[in-house]
Amino acid sequence: AQSVTQLGSHVSVSEGALVLLRCNYSSSVPPYLFWYVQYPNQGLQLLLKYTSAATLVKGINGFEAEFKKSETSFHLTKPSAHMSDAAEYFCAVKAGFQKLVFGTGTRLLVSP
Amino acid sequence: DTAVSQTPKYLVTQMGNDKSIKCEQNLGHDTMYWYKQDSKKFLKIMFSYNNKELIINETVPNRFSPKSPDKAHLNLHINSLELGDSAVYFCASSQDREWNNEQFFGPGTRLTVL
Numbered sequence: 543a544q545s546v547t548q549l550g551s552h553v554s555v556s557e558g559a560l561v562l563l564r565c566n567y568s569s570s571v572p573p574y575l576f577w578y579v580q581y582p583n584q585g586l587q588l589l590l591k592y593t594s595a596a597t598l599v600k601g602i603n604g605f606e607a608e609f610k611k612s613e614t615s616f617h618l619t620k621p622s623a624h625m626s627d628a629a630e631y632f633c634a635v636k637a638g639f640q641k642l643v644f645g646t647g648t649r650l651l652v653s654p
Numbered sequence: 655d656t657a658v659s660q661t662p663k664y665l666v667t668q669m670g671n672d673k674s675i676k677c678e679q680n681l682g683h684d685t686m687y688w689y690k691q692d693s694k695k696f697l698k699i700m701f702s703y704n705n706k707e708l709i710i711n712e713t714v715p716n717r718f719s720p721k722s723p724d725k726a727h728l729n730l731h732i733n734s735l736e737l738g739d740s741a742v743y744f745c746a747s748s749q750d751r752e753w754n755n756e757q758f759f760g761p762g763t764r765l766t767v768l
Contacts, residue, residue, distance in 0.1 A: 580695075585759035585761045586697075586746075588758075630695055640755060641699065
């Protein structure tokens, strides 16, 4: 069964610092992977998705993620954090037709 | 021009009551979902409907009953509410594509059972 594991329930960075949020996947078939962001008191919004077209995927708000099959990873990065990036981030994997399985989420805290 | 909308946004009720949450999408999608997000932010799928047909029914108490009058609407009715039902419930929708499953989420309904 497909699943994802997000390492670190909280990640703290300073404004302007590199953001790295980790996601490892488990899948018996080539995976389709997603990163979603949830701002306080809002629904989830798609940041980016991997559908096997390119291993480096660029998303909205300056985020990108790299698919590494050898490491079964799909980590999310942003070169320079902004205060507005503070949110909950979820990694997800397609697990059968019309089904996504989400990770437990990582809260990103950005300090001035 | 909200894509996925839910009502109400907040719902406070007593144990034992019956309540409904409504969801509508104007994206023309074929599939709609209900998710439950607990206090630790864990997000778990409850149901999905494709063209008004139930596709996914995870291990959810039968006090929860989804209803899809048409493919643009998916409502969630909850009978005999319990304290543990307190959570944020999200509706989502997606288009039928085998190779992809990008889902669009509503703003959520925060249910508090007292």
